[in-house]
Amino acid sequence: MSLLLTGISELTTNDPARGDGHADPGDALLGVIRDAALVVSTDGVVEWVGPVAEAPDADTRRDLGGRAVIPGFVDSHTHLVFAGDRSAEFAARMTGTPYDGGGIAVSVAATRAASDDELRALVAARVAEMRAQGTTTVEIKSGYGLTLDDELRSLRIAREVTSHTTFLGAHVVPREYAPDRAAYVDLVTGPMLDAVTADGPTTLAESIDVFCEPHSAHAFDGDEARTILEAGRAAGLSLRVHGNQLGPGPGVRLACELGARSVDHCTFLDEADVEALAAARGTTVATLLPGVEFSTRSPYPDARALIDAGVDVALASDCNPGTCYSSSIPFAIALAVREMGMTPAEALHAATAVSARSLGLDRRIAPGQPAELAVIDAPSHLHLAYRAGVPIVRALDL
Amino acid sequence: MSLLLTGISELTTNDPARGDGHADPGDALLGVIRDAALVVSTDGVVEWVGPVAEAPDADTRRDLGGRAVIPGFVDSHTHLVFAGDRSAEFAARMTGTPYDGGGIAVSVAATRAASDDELRALVAARVAEMRAQGTTTVEIKSGYGLTLDDELRSLRIAREVTSHTTFLGAHVVPREYAPDRAAYVDLVTGPMLDAVTADGPTTLAESIDVFCEPHSAHAFDGDEARTILEAGRAAGLSLRVHGNQLGPGPGVRLACELGARSVDHCTFLDEADVEALAAARGTTVATLLPGVEFSTRSPYPDARALIDAGVDVALASDCNPGTCYSSSIPFAIALAVREMGMTPAEALHAATAVSARSLGLDRRIAPGQPAELAVIDAPSHLHLAYRAGVPIVRALDL
DSSP states (O other), X not given: OEEEEEEEEEEEOSOGGGSOOOSOHHHHHHTEEEEEEEEEETTSBEEEEEEGGGOOOOSEEEEEEEEEEEEOEEEOOBOOOOOSOOHHHXXXXXXXXXXXXXXXXXXXXXXXXXXXXXHHHHHHHHHHHHHTTTEEEEOEEOOSOOSHHHHHHHHHHHHTTOSOEEEEEESSOOGXXXXXXXXXXXXXXXXXXXXXXXXOTTSSOSEEEEEEOTTOTTSBOHHHHHHHHHHHHHTTOEEEEEESXXXXXXXXXXXXXXXXXXXXXXXXXXXXXXXXXXXXXXXOEEEEOHHHHHHHTOOOOOHHXXXXXXXXXXXXXXXXXXXXXXXXXXXXXXXXXXXXOOOHHHHHHIIIIIHHHTTTOOOOOOTTSBOOEEEESSSSTTHHHHTTTOOOEEEOOO | OEEEEEEEEEEEOSOGGGSOOOSOHHHHHHTEEEEEEEEEETTSBEEEEEEGGGOOOOSEEEEEEEEEEEEOEEEOOBOOOOOSOOHHXXXXXXXXXXXXXXXXXXXXXXXXXXXHHHHHHHHHHHHHHHHXXXXXXXXXXXXXXXXXXXXXXXXXXXXXXXXXXXXXXXXXXXXXXXXXXXXXXXXXXIIIXXXXXXXXTTSSOSXXXXXXXXXXXXXXXXXXXXXXXXXXXXXXXXEXXXXXXXXXXXXXXXXXXXXXXXXXXXXXXXXXXXXXXHHTTTTOEEEEOHHHHHHXXXXXXXXXXXXXXXXXXXXXXXBBXXXXXXXXXXXXXXXXXXXXXXXXXXXXXXXXXXXHHTTTOOOOOXXXXXXXXXXXXXXXXXXXXXXXXXXXXXXXXX
């Protein structure tokens, strides 16, 4: 059975070769087709893409009423497995209390205390909330367990809703290990990693990640991060890094050196960092998380300079209870345009094609691809940033 | 018939005398009651407010599942009667084209060309979008007609959905009057104002407004604005002013001098402006519109300094096709907290109690008041800013 979707004012295919040849550079990047149509199979595969005037027949048809269709957002950086409420910490930060990563312990305690079913319900609600805002693919990290059993439990619960799971035992050094950090690194790289990969290297986690941040007493320095990432790589996991969030540091260069799929935050970069990222193009993506800068009142990274230097730039939410409890990719896009010098087209591309690449995915709309689509209550993707804060985009249910 | 609402984790009454005595200064400002209940009549009047432990019986009951309830947002500054699409102008501005008010002419042309039914459908969709984001009261300005017939038509269509209508014939000088600005001021203060007030001073418009902005060739200088406001006042309308948006100017002081209910934007203020606003406390509200600063990449006004100086500060959306096509009050609240130094409680108070006062309304939740309520998918109003960009608040349908 096949479904013909018509009434598409503008279709972003993420395939420049497929666009309708419009001169606008943003439209060229996005491979935009105006007055488009799509045929999808009812089991969710794209069968045909093109101008509506050339559309083939299908078993059924649905008119989208002049709306724009885009690839569903790929949120490649989230921490959805947590319990507890840290809104008061946010309010305190907005009146001057700085963020140093210490609040993570609050979420760790609440997450450890929650039952499996409680965590499962919280994760399901957050994934549904994201889907209602246009996100069709989500990466989920562990990292609020920080014991072997609690990290495994977090990954299992995450794995029930996505194959893009990331082992973040090295989120922070838990309080009980503060006097002996080396012992915690040994735990992460030894028993925890063994357990995560026991049933095959990527059965439970696709990647390993580390919060590399010399500016936080709770996070990991460059040497510790290297040890953790190398152990993960040896165990068959792909690599992700939280780098250069709170100040300059070794995270970005380490990620590039080790061939990580993504280094995330990139808030404080020097010239050598930008050069390393540009040289790593095609391998390591710089994933910017502007919701974090918004919610911690930090300076924004200069995405314009990164793109102009040839860096692959992705956007994600970093949805988490401490530094950014926003699950909204449209909000991240609006911030990217307002605050980081990205064009609306670059921001959409970053939140779909480039973030997908950081998860090893191809997020073009083309025959044979999964029909992971989102629809905007507006004639153009420009409205994602133009209508900041307004919920106008949702995943398209077939 | 009466309805008992329970399962309210936190109720913002906007009545400090009604709060449960919590020490938090924000909670005191908002008159917060934890574990609250409400009884409302099915024709929409609050009958009882208090702790759930003391709640009386009612004919029916509904459990809100541990959510926070707040007064519905009062959006006291919007321009909802328009047709056309200016998303490309937004995208151009984000890459460097400055805003000078000239784009208003694009909306004027499209609005004049639209049928009554087209405009009616657009307004209805925008009001519904706002209600889905927690706004229960909306002010709507004319100002994209700029002929006698088109201004009257805009006000009539606005009046079908709200009693808080504002005559903004003095939005800009329309192109056809550019060679003779005085003739347009004569039209606004003469035939247009006569027609607006023909069936009684406030039958069609509650207020008159003017875009007082010497920095725009399209808007009105201080003398022109005074002429227009004095004519409106003489005709029985209350006064509102767009002031000090694009640079320093006479708008704020003029509004205070004339006893306007509100002066809106207040982006560029000097000491004398702040002193005038503080002296006008209780009469003239400073309505801040941070979505405009976001969408025009302007500096934000310093709300903290205004509040500390004793100024009444309100928040509104300015939903309009040019400088801010966001209808989201939660977004304005998040910006107020991130960018303007307001506490979450001050921002919520500004978007409900103070914005209501600028429309001559009392927006407390108390017996005898209209049950204009919104419910948050979270246990506390703090989540409005904490969860920036996420649609978690909606008007409560009784």
